[in-house]
Every structure is written in structure tokens, then in C-alpha cells.
Amino acid sequence: MEPVTTAAVAAAADVVANRKEYFGPKALISTLVVILVFLWLVFAPFSRVSVANGMSSTGDQCVPSGASTSTLETIEKSVESDSTLKGKASLIESTANANNIPPTLFAAILLVDSKEIAKKPKVDDEIKSRGTKFKGVQSPTEAAAKKDGDTAAKNQWESSLGSKYEGMGGTPIDCAGYYLQSGSGYFQFPLKKITVTSWFDWRDSPTGGQGREHHGGIDFDCGPLSNPDKVFAARKGTASVKVDPGGFGNYVVIDHGDGMQSYYGHLEKATISNGQVNQGQMIGYCGTTGRSTGTHLHFEVRKDGTAVNPKGYLPPIN
Numbered sequence: 001m002e003p004v005t006t007a008a009v010a011a012a013a014d015v016v017a018n019r020k021e022y023f024g025p026k027a028l029i030s031t032l033v034v035i036l037v038f039l040w041l042v043f044a045p046f047s048r049v050s051v052a053n054g055m056s057s058t059g060d061q062c063v064p065s066g067a068s069t070s071t072l073e074t075i076e077k078s079v080e081s082d083s084t085l086k087g088k089a090s091l092i093e094s095t096a097n098a099n100n101i102p103p104t105l106f107a108a109i110l111l112v113d114s115k116e117i118a119k120k121p122k123v124d125d126e127i128k129s130r131g132t133k134f135k136g137v138q139s140p141t142e143a144a145a146k147k148d149g150d151t152a153a154k155n156q157w158e159s160s161l162g163s164k165y166e167g168m169g170g171t172p173i174d175c176a177g178y179y180l181q182s183g184s185g186y187f188q189f190p191l192k193k194i195t196v197t198s199w200f201d202w203r204d205s206p207t208g209g210q211g212r213e214h215h216g217g218i219d220f221d222c223g224p225l226s227n228p229d230k231v232f233a234a235r236k237g238t239a240s241v242k243v244d245p246g247g248f249g250n251y252v253v254i255d256h257g258d259g260m261q262s263y264y265g266h267l268e269k270a271t272i273s274n275g276q277v278n279q280g281q282m283i284g285y286c287g288t289t290g291r292s293t294g295t296h297l298h299f300e301v302r303k304d305g306t307a308v309n310p311k312g313y314l315p316p317i318n
């Protein structure tokens with residue numbers, strides 16, 4: 001510490017006095033306005049672009065970036081060029097919520113059927129009746145299952161719906177089956193691309209010499225170790241990073257707080273530490289650590305400590 005001299009004190013007082021000129025209330029407010037306008041100019045275009053892409057640009061989240069914009073705003077933008085549905089965004093959103101349908105999915109359903117809806121005498125009544133018809137659907141595939149028509153027509157409708165929905169930030173094409181109700185109890189796929197290599201079932205031991213064994217989870221194919229796939233939290237919860245060299249290798253357990261837990265086995269490495277994780281948050285890279293014969297993700301769901309078939313908790317696997 002240098003001794004404090006009278007000159008230094010005087011100089012410091014001078015600096016404080018000068019600062020007042022730069023940081024007085026008026027100057028402070030104009031500075032804040034300039035900063036806010038700057039931030040808006042920089043970030044507003046990005047948020048629009050990411051909605052169109054449907055994926056967060058960071059690549060470390062498997063969540064629709066549409067979630068960063070208000071759902072109502074997304075719907076409003078999507079229907080504004082549709083003469084039948086223009087101005088109906090609030091009704092679309094409330095009808096969707098009343099029927100437990102992701103609002104942007106419901107908007108996409110209506111857009112695909114817009115010409116049909118235009119023929120009906122009352123558009124509002126038709127929107128409400130479609131809410132009842134598609135009650136509870138969570139994906140374009142589930143919606144198509146409730147659609148009238150022959151298989152070819154249904155497939156065509158599903159594909160149009162899928163691309164509309166994706167354009168609105170829903171179900172990114174490389175985040176198969178993502179459910180918009182983030183954190184509501186639904187699980188999303190832990191990988192962007194889903195290829196099942198082994199189901200939850202009895203099977204011959206893949207590592208040999210141990211006979212039949214019960215496979216307590218689903219194995220998903222992963223990229224090569226040189227470029228391993230990213231693994232995402234299937235649902236939000238409290239994560240623990242663990243190591244079991246004779247079993248799951250490097251693995252993560254997420255406790256979802258309602259008796260449900262999810263396990264992510266044989267990771268090359270975890271990229272989180274113990275603590276809260278959000279649904280869709282990247283938690284690690286696929287690998288082949290522990291008792292494993294090749295790069296894959298062992299995904300397991302336990303209910304009250306017992307392994308249950310993950311298929312019953314994930315979006316439909318085609």
C-alpha cells in the first residue's frame with residue numbers, strides 16, 4: 001500500500017467531480033437508451049432467424065429456439081398472410097391450451113387445413129371444433145393419426161404439417177419428437193438423431209459369456225468416437241455425474257423429482273457438473289466407456305428405482 005498523500009486525495013476528488021459531468025442523470029438515461037437500442041438492433045434479427053431455422057444456433061441445446069419468442073407472436077406472424085386465419089392468433093392459442101395441444105402445432109394444423117376451414121360458415125367455431133378433434137396431440141405424427149382420409153392423404157397431410165410446424169420453431173427436424181411442453185413431465189429424445197440398436201428387453205449378453213440378461217434401457221446408435229454425438233437431458237432435473245468402470249462407464253443420472261430418473265450410460269465424457277439441468281441441455285458426448293462393445297448411448301428410465309421401458313415415456317419411435 002502506498003501512503004495516501006494530500007495530493008493524491010485532491011486528485012481523486014477531482015476525478016469524482018469530473019465524473020459527475022459524464023454520469024449525471026441525463027447522460028445516464030441517454031447512455032442506457034443507446035445501449036438498449038444497440039442490443040435490440042443486434043439481437044432482434046437473430047431471434048427471428050433462429051425461429052425460422054427452428055434450432056438454437058449454439059448447437060448445444062436441442063430445444064426449439066422459437067421458445068425465446070412469445071408463442072402468440074410466432075402464431076400471429078404465421079397466420080398474417082392467411083386470409084382465413086388472420087387475426088385469430090389469440091383464439092388459436094387459447095383453444096390449443098384448452099385442449100393440451102402445443103399452440104404452434106395447432107396453428108400449423110389450422111394453416112394446413114385453411115382452405116377447408118374457409119368453406120365452413122363460422123371460422124371461430126371451426127377452430128374450436130378442431131381443438132376438440134386434435135385434443136392432446138403432441139406431434140405432427142400424432143395429429144396425422146387423428147386426421148380423416150386414406151393413408152396416402154394422411155401421409156401427405158403429415159408431411160405438409162411437419163414442415164409448417166418446423167418453420168414455426170416446433171419439432172426441429174434433427175431433434176426428433178421434441179415436445180414443446182418443456183419441463184412438463186414429458187421426456188424428449190436424448191439425441192438429435194434416433195436409431196435404436198437394442199430395445200428394453202431380454203437379450204443375449206452383448207459382451208459375451210454372461211448368457212441371457214435383461215436390458216434395462218434402450219440403446220441408441222451414436223456417431224464415431226472421433227466425432228461423437230451430443231447427449232441432451234431428456235427432461236429437467238438434478239443431475240449427478242458418475243463413474244462405473246464395470247457397468248455404465250462414465251454416466252449421468254438425472255433425478256426428475258417425481259420418482260422418475262433417467263440414466264445416460266457409456267458417455268465419452270460428461271460436460272456438466274452435479275446440479276440442475278434443463279430439458280434439452282447438453283450433458284455430454286456419446287462414447288463406449290464401461291461394459292460396452294461400441295459407441296452408443298444406453299438410455300434408461302427408472303420409476304421409483306425400477307427400470308421401466310423408456311418407450312412409454314419418449315415421443316413415438318417410428
Ligand SMILES: [Zn+2]
Pocket residue numbers: 198215217218219297298299
Ligand atoms: Zn444398453
